[in-house]
Amino acid sequence: METGSPRAAGETRGEEHGEQRGEPVWTGLPRDLLRMRRLLLVVWLVPLTLGTGLLLGLLVGPAWAAFALLPLALLLWGWRLLGRNWASWRYAERADDLLISRGVLWREETIVPYGRMQLVEVTSGPVARKFGLASVQLHTAAAASDALIPGLEPAEAERLRDRLTELGQARSAGL
Amino acid sequence: MTTPDTETDVPVEDDGRPVVEQRLHPVTPLRRAWAPVAVIIGWGVHDPDQAQHQLTRLTTTTLLLGLAACLVGGALYGFLTWWFTHFAVTDSELRIRTGLLFRRTAHIRLERIQAVDITQPLLARVAGVAKLKLDVVGTDKKDELAYLGEGHARALRAELLARAAGFAPETAHEVGEAPVRQLLHVPPRVLAVSLVLTGATWGTLAAALVVPPFLWFATHSLWTVLATGLPLVGAAGARSVGRFVAEYDWTVGESPDGLRIDHGLLDRAHETVPPGRVQTVRIVEPMLWRRRGWVRVELDVAGSSNSVLVPAAPREIAETVIGQVLPGVTVPASLSRPPRRAGWCLPFWWRGYGIAVTDSVFVTRHGLLRRSLALVPHAKVQSVRLEQGPWARFKGLADVHVDTGANKTVTAGLRDAQEAAELLRGQAERSRTGRRDARPDRWMA
Known part of the structure; x- marks a missing residue:
C-alpha cells in the first residue's frame, strides 16, 4: 500500500453511492508518518546501542560489548514492527460513516456514523509538525469509540475535518 | 468583595423580556449546618489521643466561644450560599446562577434532558422539601436544585418536562402533571x-x-x-x-412524559425518563432466581446515575415493562450461540454467550450462572467495533463491540470471523436507518 494521496472532496462525493454496495475505497496513511516513527526509533536506540557497546567494551571487557546486541535487536525488530503497523492502518469515508481499520496481531475495525460525531479534533505535536503531519480524532458520546487517524498531511487533515463536520451537521442526531 | 448589583445583573431573554429568577427554599442553609461539626468529629476520630489531650486543656469559656464561632460561621456560610443561588426557567434553558466569590452560571438546555429526578432524603421529607436534578450529559452534583418546597419541585418538574416536550412556552405553566398509569x-x-x-x-x-x-x-x-x-x-x-x-415500594409508571420510577422507604426518589432516552436495557437473571422465573431489569440513560428499572419481577411482567420502555421491542426467545470452537478461546463460559438481531434492537447475552441479556436499540448505537486477537484469528473468531451513548459497551463475543464482519457492516447500516425513524428530542412537538 502506497501513501494515501488525498483525493479531492468532489471526487469522493461522486463515488459515494457506488461505494455503498461494494468494498469501500480505503486510504492508507502517508509514508512520512512511518519515516517519522522510524527516525524516532533510530534517534533513541542507535545512541543506546553505541553507548552500551563502547562503555561495556572499554570499561569491563571486549566480550561484554556483546550486550549492545540487545538494543540493536530491538532496533531491527522495531523497524519491521513499525512498518507492518503503518501498513495496517487505513480509513475509508463512506456516504454515512467513517471506517478505520488497524492492527497486525490485534486487529480492530471501527465504524463511526457521521451523525454521531460530537467533535473532531486535529492535533499536531512539534515533531509531527516538522514532518508535516497532523492527527484527526473523532469523539462520539461514547468514550470507547476511539476513532483516531494518527498521521495525515495537514491539508488532508483539514479537508477531512471540514468534511466530517459538514456531514456531521447534515446527519446530526441527538443521543 | 462587593455586593453584586442584582438589579443590573438581571439576565434577559433573547427577545428582551427579563427572566424571572427564583431562590431555593429557605430551609436550604441548614443543609450545610452539620459541616463544621463533621470536621471536628472527623478530627477526633482520626487522632483520639490528641483530641482527648486538647479537650482537657479547654476551659468551659473557650469551649463555648469556639462553639458559638462555629455556629455563626456555619450559619453565615449557609445563608450566603443560599442568598447567592438563583435559578430561572427560560424558553429553552434552566439557568442556575451561584457563587459568592467564584461565580458560576450553568445553562442546561431543556431539549437535551435525559432524565429528571426528584429525591427526598429522610430529613428533607420531615421538612417538606425536595431536591430536583436534571440529568444532561455532563452535569454533576453542583447542578441540582437543593432544596425546593415539595409542591414547588413537582410544579417545576411538570413545567420543565412540558417545555422540554415542546409545548408552547405560554401554556407550559398550565399543562400540569401528566397522568400516570401504573405498570408495575x-x-x-x-x-x-x-x-x-x-x-x-x-x-x-x-x-x-x-x-x-x-x-x-x-x-x-x-x-x-x-x-x-x-x-x-x-x-x-x-x-x-x-x-x-x-x-422498597418500587413503582414503575407510564405517562406521556415518559417513564416514572418511584421508590424508597426512608429516602424517597422519583425519577422521570422522557421517551426515547433509554440507551440500553439489561435483563439480569441470577442463578437462584431462575426457579422462580424472576429477573432484574437495569437501564442506562446518558448522564444519569440510577440504573435499575425493575429490582425483581417475574419475567413476563418485566418483558411487558420493557415493551413500554422500548416501544415495539420484544425480547427474542432464542439467541444464536458462538461456534463450538469458541471453547478454545473461553472454555466452558462460551456457552453463556449469544446474540440476536431484530428489526429494532441488537441483543447479546453473557454469563453462565448469572445470565445477563443486553438490548441496544439500533438508533442508540454510537459506533461499532470489531476486535480480533491473534489466538481468536487462528480459531477464526472475532468480537463485535457496540458503543452506546451512556458510555457503556455491549459485546457480542466470540463470533465466527465472517459472521462478525457481516455483523459489523450490518449493524452500522441498521443504526443509520434506525436513527432516521427515531422519535424527535421534543417528544410532543
Missing part, C-alpha cells in the same frame, strides 16, 4: 425474597462474620479488626438492608 409495583415480600436469593448478599455477610474473628486470632489487635470489620459490616448492610430500604 414490587411487593416488599418479593423484594425481600429476591435479596435472600442473591449470592452477593450472603457473600458479603459471610465475609463480615468470618474475617474479623479470624483476624482477631491472627493479630490480637483491636484496631486491625475494627478497621477491616467495620467496612465489611457496612458493605454487608448496604448489600442487604440498604438495598431493601432503597428499593
Whole structure:
C-alpha cells in the first residue's frame, strides 16, 4: 500500500453511492508518518546501542560489548514492527460513516456514523509538525469509540475535518 | 468583595423580556449546618489521643466561644450560599446562577434532558422539601436544585418536562402533571425474597462474620479488626438492608412524559425518563432466581446515575415493562450461540454467550450462572467495533463491540470471523436507518 494521496472532496462525493454496495475505497496513511516513527526509533536506540557497546567494551571487557546486541535487536525488530503497523492502518469515508481499520496481531475495525460525531479534533505535536503531519480524532458520546487517524498531511487533515463536520451537521442526531 | 448589583445583573431573554429568577427554599442553609461539626468529629476520630489531650486543656469559656464561632460561621456560610443561588426557567434553558466569590452560571438546555429526578432524603421529607436534578450529559452534583418546597419541585418538574416536550412556552405553566398509569409495583415480600436469593448478599455477610474473628486470632489487635470489620459490616448492610430500604415500594409508571420510577422507604426518589432516552436495557437473571422465573431489569440513560428499572419481577411482567420502555421491542426467545470452537478461546463460559438481531434492537447475552441479556436499540448505537486477537484469528473468531451513548459497551463475543464482519457492516447500516425513524428530542412537538 502506497501513501494515501488525498483525493479531492468532489471526487469522493461522486463515488459515494457506488461505494455503498461494494468494498469501500480505503486510504492508507502517508509514508512520512512511518519515516517519522522510524527516525524516532533510530534517534533513541542507535545512541543506546553505541553507548552500551563502547562503555561495556572499554570499561569491563571486549566480550561484554556483546550486550549492545540487545538494543540493536530491538532496533531491527522495531523497524519491521513499525512498518507492518503503518501498513495496517487505513480509513475509508463512506456516504454515512467513517471506517478505520488497524492492527497486525490485534486487529480492530471501527465504524463511526457521521451523525454521531460530537467533535473532531486535529492535533499536531512539534515533531509531527516538522514532518508535516497532523492527527484527526473523532469523539462520539461514547468514550470507547476511539476513532483516531494518527498521521495525515495537514491539508488532508483539514479537508477531512471540514468534511466530517459538514456531514456531521447534515446527519446530526441527538443521543 | 462587593455586593453584586442584582438589579443590573438581571439576565434577559433573547427577545428582551427579563427572566424571572427564583431562590431555593429557605430551609436550604441548614443543609450545610452539620459541616463544621463533621470536621471536628472527623478530627477526633482520626487522632483520639490528641483530641482527648486538647479537650482537657479547654476551659468551659473557650469551649463555648469556639462553639458559638462555629455556629455563626456555619450559619453565615449557609445563608450566603443560599442568598447567592438563583435559578430561572427560560424558553429553552434552566439557568442556575451561584457563587459568592467564584461565580458560576450553568445553562442546561431543556431539549437535551435525559432524565429528571426528584429525591427526598429522610430529613428533607420531615421538612417538606425536595431536591430536583436534571440529568444532561455532563452535569454533576453542583447542578441540582437543593432544596425546593415539595409542591414547588413537582410544579417545576411538570413545567420543565412540558417545555422540554415542546409545548408552547405560554401554556407550559398550565399543562400540569401528566397522568400516570401504573405498570408495575414490587411487593416488599418479593423484594425481600429476591435479596435472600442473591449470592452477593450472603457473600458479603459471610465475609463480615468470618474475617474479623479470624483476624482477631491472627493479630490480637483491636484496631486491625475494627478497621477491616467495620467496612465489611457496612458493605454487608448496604448489600442487604440498604438495598431493601432503597428499593422498597418500587413503582414503575407510564405517562406521556415518559417513564416514572418511584421508590424508597426512608429516602424517597422519583425519577422521570422522557421517551426515547433509554440507551440500553439489561435483563439480569441470577442463578437462584431462575426457579422462580424472576429477573432484574437495569437501564442506562446518558448522564444519569440510577440504573435499575425493575429490582425483581417475574419475567413476563418485566418483558411487558420493557415493551413500554422500548416501544415495539420484544425480547427474542432464542439467541444464536458462538461456534463450538469458541471453547478454545473461553472454555466452558462460551456457552453463556449469544446474540440476536431484530428489526429494532441488537441483543447479546453473557454469563453462565448469572445470565445477563443486553438490548441496544439500533438508533442508540454510537459506533461499532470489531476486535480480533491473534489466538481468536487462528480459531477464526472475532468480537463485535457496540458503543452506546451512556458510555457503556455491549459485546457480542466470540463470533465466527465472517459472521462478525457481516455483523459489523450490518449493524452500522441498521443504526443509520434506525436513527432516521427515531422519535424527535421534543417528544410532543
